[in-house]
Amino acid sequence: MQFLIxxxxxxxVLDALTDEEKAALGGGHxxxxxxxxxxxxxxxxxxxxxxxxxxxxxVRNGQPAVTDGPFLEAKEYLGGFYLIxxxxxxxxxxxxxxxxxxxxxxxxxxVRQVMFAAGQLEA
Amino acid sequence: MTAPAxxxxxxxxxxxxxxxxxxxxxxxxxxEDAVQEAVLAAAVxxxxxxxxxxxxxxxxxxxxxxxxxxVRSDHARRDRESATAAGVVPGxxxxxxxxxxxxxxxxxxxxxxxxQTALTLRAVGGLTTAEVARAFLVPEATMAARISRAxxxxxxxxxxxxxxxxxxxxxxxxxxxHVLYLIFNxxxxxxxxxxxxRADLAREAIRLARMVHAxxxxxxxxxxxxxxxxxxxxRRQARTTAxxxxxxxxxxxxxxxxxxxxxxxxxxxxASLAGPALGPYQLQAAIAATHADAATAGETNWPxxxxxxxxxxxxxxxxxxxxxxxxxxxxxxxxxxxxxxLSALDGDERLAGHHRLLSVRAHLLEKAGDPAGAYxxxxxxxxxxxxxxxxxxxxxxxSRVRPxxxx
Numbered sequence: 001m002q003f004l005i006x007x008x009x010x011x012x013v014l015d016a017l018t019d020e021e022k023a024a025l026g027g028g029h030x031x032x033x034x035x036x037x038x039x040x041x042x043x044x045x046x047x048x049x050x051x052x053x054x055x056x057x058x059v060r061n062g063q064p065a066v067t068d069g070p071f072l073e074a075k076e077y078l079g080g081f082y083l084i085x086x087x088x089x090x091x092x093x094x095x096x097x098x099x100x101x102x103x104x105x106x107x108x109x110x111v112r113q114v115m116f117a118a119g120q121l122e123a
Numbered sequence: 124m125t126a127p128a129x130x131x132x133x134x135x136x137x138x139x140x141x142x143x144x145x146x147x148x149x150x151x152x153x154x155e156d157a158v159q160e161a162v163l164a165a166a167v168x169x170x171x172x173x174x175x176x177x178x179x180x181x182x183x184x185x186x187x188x189x190x191x192x193x194v195r196s197d198h199a200r201r202d203r204e205s206a207t208a209a210g211v212v213p214g215x216x217x218x219x220x221x222x223x224x225x226x227x228x229x230x231x232x233x234x235x236x237x238x239q240t241a242l243t244l245r246a247v248g249g250l251t252t253a254e255v256a257r258a259f260l261v262p263e264a265t266m267a268a269r270i271s272r273a274x275x276x277x278x279x280x281x282x283x284x285x286x287x288x289x290x291x292x293x294x295x296x297x298x299x300x301h302v303l304y305l306i307f308n309x310x311x312x313x314x315x316x317x318x319x320x321r322a323d324l325a326r327e328a329i330r331l332a333r334m335v336h337a338x339x340x341x342x343x344x345x346x347x348x349x350x351x352x353x354x355x356x357x358r359r360q361a362r363t364t365a366x367x368x369x370x371x372x373x374x375x376x377x378x379x380x381x382x383x384x385x386x387x388x389x390x391x392x393x394a395s396l397a398g399p400a401l402g403p404y405q406l407q408a409a410i411a412a413t414h415a416d417a418a419t420a421g422e423t424n425w426p427x428x429x430x431x432x433x434x435x436x437x438x439x440x441x442x443x444x445x446x447x448x449x450x451x452x453x454x455x456x457x458x459x460x461x462x463x464x465l466s467a468l469d470g471d472e473r474l475a476g477h478h479r480l481l482s483v484r485a486h487l488l489e490k491a492g493d494p495a496g497a498y499x500x501x502x503x504x505x506x507x508x509x510x511x512x513x514x515x516x517x518x519x520x521x522s523r524v525r526p527x528x529x530x
Binding site for chain 2: 001002037038039040041042043044085086087091113115116117
């Protein structure tokens with residue numbers, strides 16, 4: 001079963017971390033990726049640029065319009081994700097709990113099953 | 124030899140050759156890699172140079188050489204292991220078929236179901252890592268890591284290359300059958316991605332089940348599982364429309380059912396039911412055979428279907444079985460009786476929010492003449508499923524019963 005574990009970050013929370021805490025966060029992700037890769041459960045993981053760099057695209061009367069993002073005015077933004085393939089939802093939750101963000105107040109880790117896929121993975 | 128015939132031959136020989144190697148050298152892990160390389164070499168060489176007179180002997184010889192190369196290149200272990208590996212005498216191939224022993228090893232209880240299926244498809248099914256990865260819609264690197272981890276686990280579990288004995292054998296056989304069932308289902312319920320490859324998984328599961336059946340023809344559950352697969356696979360052409368929409372059993376064009384598979388499956392069901400013990404696969408196969416026996420949906424022998432579910436509830440109680448029995452009960456005693464049985468399942472945590480409970484209730488409410496209730500439950504079921512095809516089907520049922528007030 002495939003799941004997307006999305007990481008909802010809060011830039012203010014991240015800024016308030018000490019250097020040691022930031023290093024531990026980065027190191028924690030490194031270890032998590034390595035463990036997932038070795039167990040054969042990692043499909044891919046990606047991190048996104050700061051939400052201030054987002055462009056919001058809309059088309060009105062056939063005319064595209066681009067404005068500065070982010071789309072939602074919120075405290076939390078999608079910061080990145082893990083796409084995994086594992087046994088069941090319980091295992092996905094168990095894995096999500098190993099992500100360092102899950103232990104930091106103000107950061108969100110969300111698990112959702114994949115329903116449809118197209119692209120290179122189905123080749 | 125045509126390309127498909129060559130592939131069939133290689134896939135059939137893979138577990139046999141692997142069995143010979145593991146018997147000679149032990150170390151399942153290294154042997155499995157060596158056999159995979161030998162099979163790849165054959166797939167390249169044989170079409171150009173012709174199939175050798177003794178294909179199995181050829182594969183054993185080449186795989187043994189690969190194994191020696193592997194051992195030699197491993198400097199740290201060279202002194203310890205080259206002595207055993209160097210003793211390979213090509214051509215001397217014992218005539219035992221270790222397919223079953225290999226299946227037990229690949230379906231080792233120390234592995235997760237995802238690892239069991241992957242390892243089984245590669246080591247027994249003879250699929251390449253890339254093919255297994257494609258079938259499960261994951262990148263090759265992900266699948267390669269999973270297979271390699273699975274082999275390490277099997278090694279760490281310290282299992283021997285023999286068939287388990289006594290009660291353990293029955294327990295382990297149950298795991299093997301479950302893995303084959305999962306492989307079949309993965310192919311059968313293909314809902315996304317390249318459906319062609321996933322349909323191949325159903326065929327592969329049937330091929331493996333046939334191999335097990337050939338070795339254990341007297342085991343009722345093995346026979347039952349093979350029969351269940353054949354009877355289910357027989358409906359594949361009628362199960363979806365050209366556009367990929369699901370067609371429920373009672374609306375399927377039964378002329379599209381594969382009569383040959385139904386005939387074979389039905390015979391197997393009869394044979395298995397004559398045996399001393401009944402198991403869940405035999406009963407599911409018997410239910411599938413009952414449906415296959417009806418020329419039209421209206422002629423279905425529902426009392427028999429209901430009776431079979433009752434027996435199943437007794438020998439292998441499971442809320443999903445009760446759910447299915449409610450459908451049969453509604454057919455013989457009316458929708459309210461089916462709904463009453465469903466309400467007994469409401470407190471069951473295993474089914475809480477499950478789309479099957481919601482969709483069966485929707486179906487029975489529709490039959491009972493409660494379109495508003497049916498609409499609500501079809502909608503909730505559509506939200507709960509993880510299958511696109513099923514979601515589309517449930518949304519279309521919801522539209523059919525949508526009350527005027529929400530139109």
